[in-house]
Amino acid sequence: MLQLQYASNSNDSHPNSAATELVAPxxxxxxFNAAIVYEGIIPVExxxxxxxxNGSEVILNWSTATxxxxxxxxxxxxxxxxxxxxxxxxxxxxxxSVQGSGTIxxxxxxxxxxxxxxxxxxxxxxxxxxxxxxYQYSNVIEVEVIKNFNxxxxxxxxxxxxxxxxxxxxxxxxxxxxxxxxDLLGNEVETxxxxxxxxxxxxxxxxxxxxxxxxxxxxxxTAEFSKTNKMILTK
Numbered sequence: 001m002l003q004l005q006y007a008s009n010s011n012d013s014h015p016n017s018a019a020t021e022l023v024a025p026x027x028x029x030x031x032f033n034a035a036i037v038y039e040g041i042i043p044v045e046x047x048x049x050x051x052x053x054n055g056s057e058v059i060l061n062w063s064t065a066t067x068x069x070x071x072x073x074x075x076x077x078x079x080x081x082x083x084x085x086x087x088x089x090x091x092x093x094x095x096x097s098v099q100g101s102g103t104i105x106x107x108x109x110x111x112x113x114x115x116x117x118x119x120x121x122x123x124x125x126x127x128x129x130x131x132x133x134x135y136q137y138s139n140v141i142e143v144e145v146i147k148n149f150n151x152x153x154x155x156x157x158x159x160x161x162x163x164x165x166x167x168x169x170x171x172x173x174x175x176x177x178x179x180x181x182x183d184l185l186g187n188e189v190e191t192x193x194x195x196x197x198x199x200x201x202x203x204x205x206x207x208x209x210x211x212x213x214x215x216x217x218x219x220x221x222t223a224e225f226s227k228t229n230k231m232i233l234t235k
Contacts, residue, residue: 051143055173070100163209
């Protein structure tokens with residue numbers, strides 16, 4: 001903050017002498033206003049930036065804490081090469097834009113949907129553009145796209161087993177998944193998966209060392225798929 005003070009006369013000999021000349025009120029006000037403007041400069045402060053693949057498209061979400069003269073954002077994308085995992089030779093392309101909020105001092109959320117994606121790994125970044133044409137880039141985030149993924153629940157292996165076995169499954173898009181084990185009476189004996197999962201292949205190891213020999217069932221459930229298989233524990 002600029003410091004405001006009275007102007008002293010050159011004849012004052014004591015540091016605590018009273019000022020003999022005062023700064024004009026309008027000059028003080030001009031300095032005060034300038035100080036307010038100086039302290040009030042607010043950049044576009046990006047607080048979050050994330051990407052998520054929902055099975056058919058990539059959804060980008062980001063938010064700002066404050067903005068100053070923000071014209072908007074351009075969304076740039078680069079597909080990562082399988083032989084260049086670090087993306088050192090990245091080529092960026094413009095895939096869309098979102099209008100900014102000008103100047104605001106409160107949090108603001110934005111989103112963009114990229115529908116033109118195929119199987120592979122993608123990198124995204126934001127190009128934030130000011131009203132005067134100046135711009136800056138955000139950090140780079142990555143997301144993996146898996147197209148045409150089939151749902152399945154494989155037969156456990158080995159089967160019969162003792163005491164552990166592998167259960168393989170796949171889901172076609174991100175969603176909530178449960179994988180539970182039941183006995184012959186339908187009682188739930190263990191929950192192996194109970195959370196949101198992105199599209200992909202999975203392998204779960206079921207350890208039945210605390211259970212008795214017998215026939216058990218394992219059921220995979222999502223919003224779009226449900227299947228139950230039988231397995232045999234022999235001790």
